[in-house]
Amino acid sequence: MSPLFPIPARRRTAALAGAAGLVLLVSGCSGGGAPAGSGEYTEPEADLSAEITYGVWDQNQVPAIEENIAAFNEEYPDIDVTVNVTPYAEYWTKLQTQASSDTLPDLFWMNGPNIGLYASNGQLEPITGAVESGDIDLDNYPDALVDLYNVDDVQYGVPKDFDTIGIWANKALFEQAGVPLPEGDWTWDEFQQTAADISTALADQGIYGGAGGMDGQTTYYNTIFQAGGSVIDGDTSGYDTPGAEAGIQFWTDLIESGGSPSIQQLTDTTGDQWFTSGKLAMYWGGSWFRSAITDTDLAANVTVLPLPTGEQQATVIHGVANVVPAVSENKRAAQALQVFLASQKSQQQQGDAGAVIPAFDGTQDAFTQSLPDANLQVFLDALEYAQPLPVSNNSAAWNAAETELLPQAFSGERPVTDVTAELAEQMNAALAEE
Amino acid sequence: MTSSSLRPGSPAPSLPGRAARARPGNPAHGPGGARSSGGGRIAGDGIWPWLFIAPLVTGISVFYFWPVLQTAFYSLTDWGVFGGWTFAGVDNYVALFADPSLYLSIGNTLLYTAIVLLGIPIAVYLASLLNLPGLRFASLYRVLFFLPYVAMPTAVAMVWRVIYNGDFGLLNHALALVGIDGPYWISTPGAATVAVAIVGLWSSLGFSLIVLAAGLKNIPPEMYEAAELDGASRWRQFRSITVPLLTPSIFFVTIVTVISSFQVFDLLYAILGSSNPVLPKSMSLVYFFYREGFVTNDKGYAAAIAMVIFLIIGIVTAVQFRLQKRWVQSD
Numbered sequence: 001m002s003p004l005f006p007i008p009a010r011r012r013t014a015a016l017a018g019a020a021g022l023v024l025l026v027s028g029c030s031g032g033g034a035p036a037g038s039g040e041y042t043e044p045e046a047d048l049s050a051e052i053t054y055g056v057w058d059q060n061q062v063p064a065i066e067e068n069i070a071a072f073n074e075e076y077p078d079i080d081v082t083v084n085v086t087p088y089a090e091y092w093t094k095l096q097t098q099a100s101s102d103t104l105p106d107l108f109w110m111n112g113p114n115i116g117l118y119a120s121n122g123q124l125e126p127i128t129g130a131v132e133s134g135d136i137d138l139d140n141y142p143d144a145l146v147d148l149y150n151v152d153d154v155q156y157g158v159p160k161d162f163d164t165i166g167i168w169a170n171k172a173l174f175e176q177a178g179v180p181l182p183e184g185d186w187t188w189d190e191f192q193q194t195a196a197d198i199s200t201a202l203a204d205q206g207i208y209g210g211a212g213g214m215d216g217q218t219t220y221y222n223t224i225f226q227a228g229g230s231v232i233d234g235d236t237s238g239y240d241t242p243g244a245e246a247g248i249q250f251w252t253d254l255i256e257s258g259g260s261p262s263i264q265q266l267t268d269t270t271g272d273q274w275f276t277s278g279k280l281a282m283y284w285g286g287s288w289f290r291s292a293i294t295d296t297d298l299a300a301n302v303t304v305l306p307l308p309t310g311e312q313q314a315t316v317i318h319g320v321a322n323v324v325p326a327v328s329e330n331k332r333a334a335q336a337l338q339v340f341l342a343s344q345k346s347q348q349q350q351g352d353a354g355a356v357i358p359a360f361d362g363t364q365d366a367f368t369q370s371l372p373d374a375n376l377q378v379f380l381d382a383l384e385y386a387q388p389l390p391v392s393n394n395s396a397a398w399n400a401a402e403t404e405l406l407p408q409a410f411s412g413e414r415p416v417t418d419v420t421a422e423l424a425e426q427m428n429a430a431l432a433e434e
Numbered sequence: 435m436t437s438s439s440l441r442p443g444s445p446a447p448s449l450p451g452r453a454a455r456a457r458p459g460n461p462a463h464g465p466g467g468a469r470s471s472g473g474g475r476i477a478g479d480g481i482w483p484w485l486f487i488a489p490l491v492t493g494i495s496v497f498y499f500w501p502v503l504q505t506a507f508y509s510l511t512d513w514g515v516f517g518g519w520t521f522a523g524v525d526n527y528v529a530l531f532a533d534p535s536l537y538l539s540i541g542n543t544l545l546y547t548a549i550v551l552l553g554i555p556i557a558v559y560l561a562s563l564l565n566l567p568g569l570r571f572a573s574l575y576r577v578l579f580f581l582p583y584v585a586m587p588t589a590v591a592m593v594w595r596v597i598y599n600g601d602f603g604l605l606n607h608a609l610a611l612v613g614i615d616g617p618y619w620i621s622t623p624g625a626a627t628v629a630v631a632i633v634g635l636w637s638s639l640g641f642s643l644i645v646l647a648a649g650l651k652n653i654p655p656e657m658y659e660a661a662e663l664d665g666a667s668r669w670r671q672f673r674s675i676t677v678p679l680l681t682p683s684i685f686f687v688t689i690v691t692v693i694s695s696f697q698v699f700d701l702l703y704a705i706l707g708s709s710n711p712v713l714p715k716s717m718s719l720v721y722f723f724y725r726e727g728f729v730t731n732d733k734g735y736a737a738a739i740a741m742v743i744f745l746i747i748g749i750v751t752a753v754q755f756r757l758q759k760r761w762v763q764s765d
Contacts, residue, residue: 093728100517117731121516206601214709261601267621267710268600394515397730400714407711430730 039154041129041335049078050333055105056083057091060291064353071349072340079333099123104325106334110157112148112318116393119151120434125324125331126154127338135339141359144388145319157321158342161356163287164382165218165315167305170298173281177201177209182305188226188250191282191308195259198281203258210282211260211271212251212410214403217316217389218271218284223247226310231390235431237398240424246310248409249416256412263407287357287379290371299371304378317386319359397430502744509737519734526738536742538715539722542627546702546718547695549631550638554687557642562676564643565650576647583640591704594633595620598705620706626716630702634695642687649683650676681762689754696747699724719743 056065062083069081084105086094092114098104099118110118118124130136136158138146145159174181177198182190195209202208213219216231224231227250229243238244254260261274272289274280276298283289284307293299307315322341324334340346347360357367357379368376392398401423409419509526511519530536560579564572582590597604600618609616619629653675661671677684699720706713717725723743727736 096515096728117515121514123516214711263711264618264621265601267707267712268598268618269602394731397732400725400730403709403711404714 039126039128041127041133041135042332043133043135044076044332044336046076047078048076048333048336050330051080051082052106052330052333052337053082053084054337055086055091055095055108057086057088057109058355059085061350061353061355064350064355067349067353068341068346071345072337075340076333076336079336081337099325102327104328106328106330107322107324107337109160110149110321110323112389112391113395113399115149115156115321115323116151116391116395118323119154119156120393123326124156125326125328125335126156127158127324128155130335130339131155136342140344140361142317142319142383142386144317144386145321145359148318148388148391149321149323157323157338159319159321159359160341160347161350162317162319162359162383163357164317164379164386165222165284165286165307166378166382167307168275168283168285168289168293169303169305170275170278170281170301171303172301173198173202173207173278177207177281181303185306185313186308188223188308188310192250192254192257192259195254195282196257199258199260202281205279207279207281208261208274209259209280210254211266211274211280211284212254212263213266213271213284214263214407216399216402217318218286220247220251220406221316221390222284222307222314223250223310225314225316225387226307226312228311232392232427232431235392235434237424237427237431239420239427243311245416245420248406248420250310251410252412252416255410263410287367287376290367290374290376291355294371300373302371302374304375306378306382313385315382315386316389317383318389392431393434394430397433398427401426401430505737505740505744508734509741511734511737513734513737515731515733522734526735530735530738530742535714535717535722536739539717539719540746542716543696543698543718545627546631546634546698547692549628550634550691550695551688553635553639554642554684554691556635557639557646557687558677558680558684559672560639561643561646561650562672564647576644579643580640582637585637587637587700588704590633590637591701594629595705595707598629621710621712623712623715626706626710626712630698630705630716633705634698634701637701638691638694642691645687646680646683649680653679678763682764685754685758685762689751692750692754693747696720696743696750719746 054065054069056062062085065083069083072081073079091109095104095108104123110124127136131138138155138158141158142162145162146155149155149157149159169181171181178201179194179197182194191210198207198209221231224238224244224247227243227246229241229245229247230238231244232238251260255262260266261269266274269277271280271283272285272292275283275285276292276296278298282305293302307313322338324331324338328334342360344360344363347358347363350356351358351363351366354366354370357364364380368380370376405419405423405426408414409416508519510521510523512522512525513519563569564575564579569575598619600606600616600621603616603619605619606616617625620626657675657679658671661675666674697720698718702716702718702721703724706716710716713721719739720743723736723739726732726739
């Protein structure tokens with residue numbers, strides 16, 4: 001059977017090599033971290049000529065970005081900007097590969113969980129120069145977010161937008177359940193009771209009052225902050241403190257009372273899917289969720305409630321920043337765009353386009369008007385008590401531990417204090433390795 | 435590796451069982467002899483043979499062998515996220531072999547592979563059905579069975595994710611009609627691995643089927659005619675003619691299926707979802723590699739995992755080639 005030999009042999013070699021070839025992606029790098037940028041900055045002259053790339057992950061924001069670039073080119077006609085969109089799922093993997101080979105985009109989006117990793121490894125150019133020259137004024141942006149992009153007392157960017165967390169409520173389901181819509185500030189107990197009441201009243205239709213989930217930013221980080229706890233405190237985990245335990249217990253209670261679907265149900269069908277299918281009355285979600293409901297039948301029935309208050313009022317805030325790599329041939333042109341995108345003019349354009357809430361003070365009105373009856377003002381008011389998304393230099397390492405352990409607490413499989421103690425231990429081990 | 439014993443140039447034995455026993459005692463006809471005469475020929479032709487294979491060899495060296503060597507090296511280092519390394523000796527391996535995740539992911543990978551392998555007998559049976567003389571729309575069926583193989587794994591995964599949904603999925607809905615309360619397939623440990631493996635089986639069926647169908651075409655029709663005259667039933671013909679004469683093709687699809695099953699990643703990742711609480715309990719070897727290398731950024735450790743995967747696949751494949759002498763018929 002002579003044709004047999006060449007085929008399996010080739011397949012086998014290819015597959016053997018393929019197993020190891022998977023790491024090909026990361027194997028092309030040369031040794032040694034790049035030197036940190038100096039933060040040097042001189043205001044670019046108007047006739048600066050360059051071709052630069054701008055790396056982003058959200059296709060929805062590209063129209064607003066194109067407007068920004070058109071306005072930018074009125075000031076700098078000779079700087080040619082190409083926008084590269086990489087879907088979020090691959091964005092960070094790709095960026096790491098690019099960073100390893102010093103081919104990062106000239107300007108690119110950065111987020112909280114990753115800023116520490118890139119900044120502490122000397123991959124980014126600080127904005128110190130632009131701040132000192134007055135081209136960027138840090139006072140124009142939410143404090144919590146300016147802090148997010150400050151690593152070891154060096155500022156690497158300013159937020160271009162922000163998001164906070166609120167409760168998206170389906171008014172029709174409240175009415176159907178005969179439960180009054182809460183007004184103004186409310187407490188944890190009131191939220192738990194409302195959720196359980198709706199679930200009970202509409203149980204025959206499989207409708208739930210509230211929903212937990214595995215996304216800390218929209219759920220348990222908020223309640224941990226509200227309980228006065230912390231997720232990360234300096235370089236140690238905050239999970240073994242009473243505040244964090246109470247913040248986790250909140251969701252265990254909600255599931256136990258039937259106020260929320262189980263963790264299994266929420267794995268198969270996520271909270272936002274329950275909500276958009278009209279099977280969930282209250283969804284803890286970010287301001288970004290607006291774009292998911294604007295054009296749906298739900299839009300008319302939706303209103304936003306502030307998060308309930310525990311020991312204190314709190315919400316998680318996060319926002320994306322534009323950063324310049326430490327190694328870039330077109331650094332000055334990239335800095336010119338970075339400064340322009342942080343300006344009031346550019347931020348107003350972003351706000352008017354309505355895809356995100358711009359970060360610059362006073363440019364946010366267009367966002368609240370995009371769903372005028374939904375009380376989106378809640379997300380802006382939340383700035384007063386917002387706390388930044390908890391991050392460290394390698395957040396992903398302990399985020400993985402959260403995903404692995406916390407479901408055991410939420411489902412009631414193990415006592416909350418056991419789980420949080422183990423999580424704190426694993427998280428501290430991960431932090432020690434950073 | 436015993437692959438050289440399969441060389442086309444080696445003498446074709448009439449009875450495979452005897453040949454396997456006879457070969458070691460008969461070195462003159464063994465692989466050693468064939469290799470020396472072949473080597474002489476290439477040397478005599480000067481540079482030309484090398485030139486002709488140069489493009490392929492260069493590509494494979496640069497994109498396969500060099501990364502393999504690099505990975506082997508980096509598995510002995512503490513490798514920074516953005517490049518840069520410090521030598522760590524066998525630390526990664528020591529930590530890896532003490533890591534329960536390794537054994538868990540090996541177990542899951544074996545379970546997955548075993549289930550996907552069940553597809554091969556199914557494919558043999560289906561292929562022989564498709565090969566029945568006079569079957570109408572045979573090509574249509576072949577295309578239908580092959581489609582899942584060429585569909586994007588992510589697209590396949592998205593569809594199955596909906597089918598498996600515990601509350602609203604098609605599968606549990608169908609099970610409810612016959613009075614069975616289906617589990618949360620993709621969020622129950624254990625069930626999740628099986629659920630993913632069933633999709634793996636389903637999507638690899640088309641490939642096996644095509645290879646086996648081609649193998650069937652090589653079986654001389656006279657054999658069936660003779661069997662029919664002797665009064666053999668369809669089932670008897672299937673067992674005594676089709677299956678034995680198809681063993682080379684079956685061997686081939688087994689090798690390929692095992693290798694691809696050991697590398698399962700995309701289906702698992704896309705069906706279960708990255709924030710699935712059961713993922714740490716259901717992960718495969720390659721997912722484990724991905725998690726350490728690309729999620730938690732421990733790249734030296736991930737390189738060590740890649741080397742372990744490499745070795746496991748190499749050993750399993752070598753064992754298969756050794757065992758094939760016992761059951762694969764060659765003519």
